[in-house]
Each structure stands twice: as structure tokens, then as C-alpha cells.
Amino acid sequence: EAGVVQSPRYKIIEKKQPVAFWCNPISGHNTLYWYRQNLGQGPELLIRYENEEAVDDSQLPKDRFSAERLKGVDSTLKIQPAELGDSAVYLCASSLRLRVKIYNEQFFGPGTRLTVL
Amino acid sequence: AQTVTQSQPEMSVQEAETVTLSCTYDTSENNYYLFWYKQPPSRQMILVIRQEAYKQQNATENRFSVNFQKAAKSFSLKISDSQLGDTAMYFCATHAGGTSYGKLTFGQGTILTVHP
Numbered sequence: 001e002a003g004v005v006q007s008p009r010y011k012i013i014e015k016k017q018p019v020a021f022w023c024n025p026i027s028g029h030n031t032l033y034w035y036r037q038n039l040g041q042g043p044e045l046l047i048r049y050e051n052e053e054a055v056d057d058s059q060l061p062k063d064r065f066s067a068e069r070l071k072g073v074d075s076t077l078k079i080q081p082a083e084l085g086d087s088a089v090y091l092c093a094s095s096l097r098l099r100v101k102i103y104n105e106q107f108f109g110p111g112t113r114l115t116v117l
Numbered sequence: 118a119q120t121v122t123q124s125q126p127e128m129s130v131q132e133a134e135t136v137t138l139s140c141t142y143d144t145s146e147n148n149y150y151l152f153w154y155k156q157p158p159s160r161q162m163i164l165v166i167r168q169e170a171y172k173q174q175n176a177t178e179n180r181f182s183v184n185f186q187k188a189a190k191s192f193s194l195k196i197s198d199s200q201l202g203d204t205a206m207y208f209c210a211t212h213a214g215g216t217s218y219g220k221l222t223f224g225q226g227t228i229l230t231v232h233p
Binding site for chain 1: 212
């Protein structure tokens with residue numbers, strides 16, 4: 001079974017430029033997460049999707065960040081314009097939400113390392 | 118709100134020896150989960166072990182075990198017979214249901230180096 005796929009693995013851009021990250025979750029997983037991991041820190045949730053609906057985007061900086069999961073499968077996270085402080089690793093995770101369970105394991109992708117110059 | 122604190126930025130251990138990583142947490146939830154994740158240089162976050170808060174028995178997965186002290190809100194990870202492949206960043210994390218469903222809260226991480 002293929003894991004969570006993310007691309008690109010690395011991205012270097014200049015500040016004020018736009019950037020986009022792509023994530024393809026594990027087949028059949030209805031829940032998708034985007035996390036941001038600053039250097040030397042633990043990941044922090046940016047947004048969670050259940051199917052195509054963003055059910056928790058409270059931590060997403062909406063002035064410059066946007067995300068979509070149009071068909072409830074793969075997802076794109078965009079930053080426009082990028083700032084120096086956006087340099088981080090952006091992780092995508094997916095899970096199969098079974099409502100009878102309190103927790104459903106999240107499987108992580110390898111992440112995209114963004115460097116803003 | 119949930120918080121997770123890992124007070125050991127770095128740890129090292131000799132191959133085949135035992136090491137314990139510390140974690141404390143705070144949550145207002147009654148039912149929650151605790152996790153240890155491993156993140157090697159490849160950046161892939163891998164689940165090492167999971168503990169359900171309502172279970173008193175400490176979780177064990179092969180060489181990995183936890184010491185869960187619910188009243189003290191402490192959740193330490195013990196790695197026995199350390200191997201070179203255990204070298205990685207280790208994160209303690211918690212998850213609660215309800216309105217916080219889906220949100221893993223991570224600690225700052227502990228860099229573990231296993232020396233030959």
C-alpha cells in the first residue's frame with residue numbers, strides 16, 4: 001500500500017513569490033491534515049479536511065495561506081505571497097475517520113521543506 | 118487546550134543500552150491518547166507507540182515501552198537494547214476527541230543519538 005505522497009520534497013523561493021505544495025493521501029482515507037513544522041519544533045496543525053470540507057482551519061493564516069481539496073482526495077496548500085518566516089517543513093497526513101472511534105491513526109508524508117530567501 | 122513539554126533537547130546512548138525520554142502534558146479532557154513519534158532525517162513521522170488514557174496498563178511495542186503516570190501527567194518512553202537505527206528526533210504528542218478531534222499537539226522534540 002502506498003503511503004502519503006507529497007511534492008515537491010524541497011522548494012526554494014524568494015520572498016513575495018507564491019508557492020504551492022501537493023499531497024496525495026493514502027487511498028480511501030477521508031481525512032487529510034496539513035501541518036507546519038518549524039526548525040527544531042514539533043508540527044502544528046494548519047488545517048484538517050473531512051472529505052472535501054475544511055472542518056478545522058483555525059490555525060491557518062488566511063491572509064496569505066489557502067488550501068483546497070476539491071474532490072475529497074488530493075490537496076494543495078498555497079502561500080501567496082511567501083514571507084521569510086514561512087520557511088519550514090510542511091507535512092501532510094491522512095487517516096480513515098471511523099466515527100465509532102475517538103482516535104484514528106494519522107499517517108504522515110515525508111514533507112516539503114520550504115526555504116524563503 | 119493541550120500542551121506537551123519535552124525537557125530534554127538532546128540525549129545520547131550507547132548501542133545495546135537503555136534510554137528514557139521524558140514528557141509531561143496538560144489537558145482538560147478526560148479521554149485522550151498519548152503518542153511517541155519518531156522522525157529520522159528523512160523527515161517521515163513514524164508512530165512508535167500509543168497509550169489510551171483510560172487504560173492503566175503501560176503500552177509496550179517490542180523494545181519500546183512507556184511509563185504512563187496519569188495523575189502526574191507524565192508519559193516517558195523507554196527504549197531498550199538501543200540500535201543505531203533508533204537515532205532520530207522523538208516527539209511526544211497528545212490527542213483529544215470532541216471539538217479538538219484530529220488535532221495532534223506535539224512537544225518540542227528530543228534528539229536521540231545512538232553511538233556504536
